[in-house]
Amino acid sequence: MRKIKNITRNLIVSIILFFMPSIANGQENKGWIVGLYTHSNNTYIDLGMNIVNQLVGIPLSHLTDGISTVDQSFVCINYISMTDNGDEIGYKMANPYGFTSYDLFNDLEAGVKFGWQGPTSPIGAYIYCAYGMNQYDLLFLGDREYHKHKLQSLRLGLRVRISPLYYLLEDYEWCPIIELGTTYVDNFNYRGPNDNDIQQINNGLRTCYAIGVQKSNFDFMICFDMAHYDIFNKKYTSDGGFWYPYANFKNKDMSFSLRFNYRFGED
Secondary structure (H helix, E strand, O other), X not given: OHHHXXXXXXXXXXXXXXXXXXXXXXXXXXXXEEEEEEEOOOHHHHHHHHHHHHHHHHXXXXXXXXXXXXXXXXXXXXXXXXXXXXXXXXXEOOOOOOOOHHXXXXXXXXXXXXXXXOOOOOEXXXXXXXXXXXXXXXXXXXXXXXXEEEEEEEEEEEEEEEOOOOOHHHHHOOEEEEEEEEEEEEEEEEEOOOOOOHHHEOOEEEEEEEEEEEEOOEEEEEEXXXXXXXXXXXXXXXXXXXXXXXXXXXXXXXXXXEEEEEEEOOO
C-alpha cells in the first residue's frame, strides 16, 4: 500500500508540473480532460466501453467546460513469450475479434481519468486510475493441456502527449504527435489451476509508446506497450523454501495496436 501511495504522489506531482506553465498563462478551461478511462484488447468490448464513455463523458465535459476523450483500438495483438529454464511454455494468443470469454475479457481496463491538453499547447498529460483484468492460457512443462490464469489488478497510470510541431495545425490542419506513458500494475487477485495464492504473481511497471498524426479534434496512432516485470514470482515457495516453482521463469509481455482518439468538447 505504501508503494501505491508513493506512485500516486509522484503521478500527481508530475501532472502538476506539466500543467503549471499553461495554468500560469491563464489558459481557458477548454483544455481540461475529464471522464472515463477504458481499454480492452478485444475490439468489440473496447467499442462497447467507448459508447458508455461517450454517454458519460460528453455531458460531463459540458458541465465542467472541459473535453472528453475516447480511444478506440484496432488490430490489438498481445504477444507473450514465456520460458522455464530456457524451454518454451505454451501460450494461446487472444483473438482481438473473437467472441469467446478468453477473447472478450483480455487485458481489460476501466476507470477514471483527469488531465489537461490546451488547444495551443505542445504538451498535455492525464492521469488515470482503473480496474484491470488479464487472462492467460498457458501450457506449463509437463502439463498435457492448457490452463487458464486470471489476474485482477488496480492500475495507476500517466500519459504524456507531445505535439512538437503543433503550429502546423493552423496552416496544414495536421501535425505529428508522440505519446509516452507508464502504468503501475498492482495485482490483488489471482485464480490459477493449482493454487490461488497472490504471492505467486509479481507487480510492476508497464510503458507505452505511440506515434501518429493529429488532425483537428482526432488523431490516429501506432502504439507499442510492454511490461518490465515477470508475471510469476521467482522467489515464491509454498513449502518453506524447498521448492521454487517459478525460479527459472522468464517472459516477454508486449502489445501492438492501432488506435483512434477523438476529443469531444473542443471548438
